[in-house]
Amino acid sequence: MTGETTVRKAETIPIAESNDVVRVRQQVRVLALEVGFSLVDQTKVVTAASELGRNTLEHGHGGHAEISIIDNGVKRGIKMSFRDNGPGIADIALAMTDGYTSGKGMGLGLSGSKRLMNEFELTSEVGVGTTVTVARWK
Amino acid sequence: MERIPILRIGTFLLVTIQVDMHDQLALTLQEDLTSMIARVSAGGVLIDISSLEIVDSFIGRTLANIASMARVLDATTVVVGMQPAVAITLVELGMSLPGIRTALNVESGMQYLRDTLADREDEDDWRDYSPQG
């Protein structure tokens, strides 16, 4: 029986320059340790945070990350939301394709992060902005 | 400006990345390394990432770029000491860095460079004595 997912701890970090992405990574590492993730899982979560934080900075022209520890009564996990008010994504399916890039990256940010996490949700509106929410359970 | 130091050992260059790199720092390293390879005519480059806790697609791409640029400048790049958790994550992310030479640690990376450079010298010797030479 899984109950409602409750948020235990949450913090918001603005993303305006490339050093902020480093701060997001470090804060995600702290929370991942607190949840008790194995080293491999910590690495996966922190790497996903790095990819998505960079997307917010590069494609969304900055925004913020909201990271939290979540609990569904049985398991604990980590949830991260990356929001920007950038140009948005016109073709989400295309953006999710391995190797597709609108910028100068490898095109693995979205698709790769999805593989590293258990849950992945992307909402975007052209001209309004993009939100990517991911979660990984212990 | 923040920089990652590059150490020169004979004809090799050694870089040990010990900080959580932001993207600009990685790009600076890429520039510094390529100009240093050209300046000292380095034959090999060792990049020790054993202290790196993550390698994301940007750092992965920077490493691949360094290796390609070094190759154009006639130097071999070996990335050494990638941690198991980092390697597993990188594969899951979808990056296998096919063009990059790897070794378990600085010592075996150095050995690899010595062996390949020795081979190259042998070839040079042979070329000297060949009738076409």
Added chain:
Amino acid sequence: MVIMKTLLQTLQDNGDRIVADWTHSLRSATQRKDLLSERDLESQAADLFKAIVKVPAETKISEFGSPAWRPVKDLVATLSVSRANLGFSPTETALFVLSIKPAIFGTIRQEWGSDPDRLFSEITVADSFIDKLSLHSTESYIGGRDRVIARQQEDMLELSTPVVTLWDGIVALPLIGTLDSARTQVVMETLLQAIVDTNSRVAIIDITGVPTVDTLVAQHLLKTITAARLMGAECILSGIRPQIAQTIVHLGIDLQQIATKAKLADAFRLALEQTGRRVTRIDGAQAAQAAKAAKAAL
């Protein structure tokens, strides 16, 4: 509303006799002297009885989840889990609690034998709370068993991924049994850590003992091999059985980039070559001398 009040008074008044009757029936019932001594059994019965009579008088049976029942339930749970660990069957465990019934029913009959209505209602109270306790006992037993199984599974996962050093700088991982996603993850991490710990340039993954390889398992193996390569080690896959080779081709899995060998011995030979070594046959006289030296060492 069914409350424990009257019954508890009766139990308290006749405590000594009930415990005596109970332990008597416990002794004569199927009990496992090999697992639990008679003295321990009797002291457990006495403890449980003490906990039962301490239940507050106004406690309702319908509220079995209330804090008033907590001490009794905890004791039953502890006893049941320890029986699960000792190897008692679920029936034997439940019988420990159930076997108090005759002793209590006897006492109730003595008290209210002449008043059928009263007799019936008190028997109902006793019956209902003992049943609840016994169900709780079974549930705790299963919980304890589940934890034992989970622990054994963990142990087995560790035991089933023994990374062995074949030579300086060469490790091997003989895989036996079905590979699922969870196990493959453990296998992958164990192998990669062993590569670091033993400073091995070559790792052999032997799948002679793996009955089937599906797309998922093959992908996991490929990922492990790619991760090892990123760390600076080469993997050799050995022990691919003919039917698995067919499956791999049918599934369209690309093993082109991977060194594969039919037998572990062939993989070992290749590993030795990759690390600059070779196995050679020595001549007759030398072999005889080596055999003699080996004998002398015994």
